[in-house]
Amino acid sequence: MDMLTISNLSLSFRGLQVLTDVSFEVNQGELFAIIGPNGAGKTSILNSISGFYRPNKGHVYLEGLDISRHPPYRRAELGLGRTFQNIALYHGMSVLDNIKLGAHVHLRTGLLSSLFYWGRSHREEMTLRKEIEEDVIDFLEIEAIRKLPVGSLPYGLQKRVELARALAMRPKILLMDEPVAGMNAEETEDMARFILDIKEERNITIVLIEHDMKVIMDISDRVLVLNFGQKLAEGSAEEVQRHPEVIKAYLGENKAHDGDLSTTAG
Numbered sequence: 001m002d003m004l005t006i007s008n009l010s011l012s013f014r015g016l017q018v019l020t021d022v023s024f025e026v027n028q029g030e031l032f033a034i035i036g037p038n039g040a041g042k043t044s045i046l047n048s049i050s051g052f053y054r055p056n057k058g059h060v061y062l063e064g065l066d067i068s069r070h071p072p073y074r075r076a077e078l079g080l081g082r083t084f085q086n087i088a089l090y091h092g093m094s095v096l097d098n099i100k101l102g103a104h105v106h107l108r109t110g111l112l113s114s115l116f117y118w119g120r121s122h123r124e125e126m127t128l129r130k131e132i133e134e135d136v137i138d139f140l141e142i143e144a145i146r147k148l149p150v151g152s153l154p155y156g157l158q159k160r161v162e163l164a165r166a167l168a169m170r171p172k173i174l175l176m177d178e179p180v181a182g183m184n185a186e187e188t189e190d191m192a193r194f195i196l197d198i199k200e201e202r203n204i205t206i207v208l209i210e211h212d213m214k215v216i217m218d219i220s221d222r223v224l225v226l227n228f229g230q231k232l233a234e235g236s237a238e239e240v241q242r243h244p245e246v247i248k249a250y251l252g253e254n255k256a257h258d259g260d261l262s263t264t265a266g
């Protein structure tokens, strides 16, 4: 079964058509990239998947379950994790406290049961919390900065902390909006390696928006190309790179005259 199915999604804002009949599937364990020119609707797709936007038409299925009407917090509980284009962290708080905000999604006991069974549930919660935090901190190699305020860290590390918080939610699928935007070459390389590790070692499905074509070529299994809110092409990075419509729309018309123009599904 697909991890994520997007079926005939259409979205508009006050007459502005942002997405038109977009459909695609993401397989379990896959790294699926969405690319396209500025304003093509990439972030709007992520927002529709995570529930921040309500599409006018279409459905979103997570492991076959129709979550189209679920609010964002419910989708997060079901395993949808998310990182943002602009870092969404509490800058005055420590790295560890920011990560804790992610881990709390998975605490089993609600407030009421905590009042009745405080001793046991509290201990369980603390153990679970600690396990998740330690695991994520270790995995992303941020042990040395755990006590520092996020605002004092260089940009690349802040992005890594944001990723840590998303992982602390134990997602089945992680939506990432431009994870390497604004990073220098070394930070980009580190982040690309962590994204691959998340997929390969943790078996987490990833949907990624990115403008950095080298990163796309290096790490993605499949690529969807959007243009003016519509699907233009879908295939391997190699395939979409050679697709004439993609070259025309996205990579620059001049390239349409070199090389192989063999096509893939559109």
Ligand SMILES: Nc1ncnc2c1ncn2[C@@H]1O[C@H](COP(=O)(O)OP(=O)(O)OP(=O)(O)O)[C@@H](O)[C@H]1O
Pocket (backbone or CB within 6 Å): 013, 016, 018, 036, 037, 038, 039, 040, 041, 042, 043, 044, 045
């Ligand atoms: N909340 C909103 N209200 C009104 N218009 C919106 C809203 N969100 C997105 N749009 C519009 O939808 C279109 C697609 O925007 P979106 O951010 O999804 O594109 P994008 O492909 O992610 O662009 P970029 O690569 O520049 O981030 C744009 O014209 C944008 O102005």
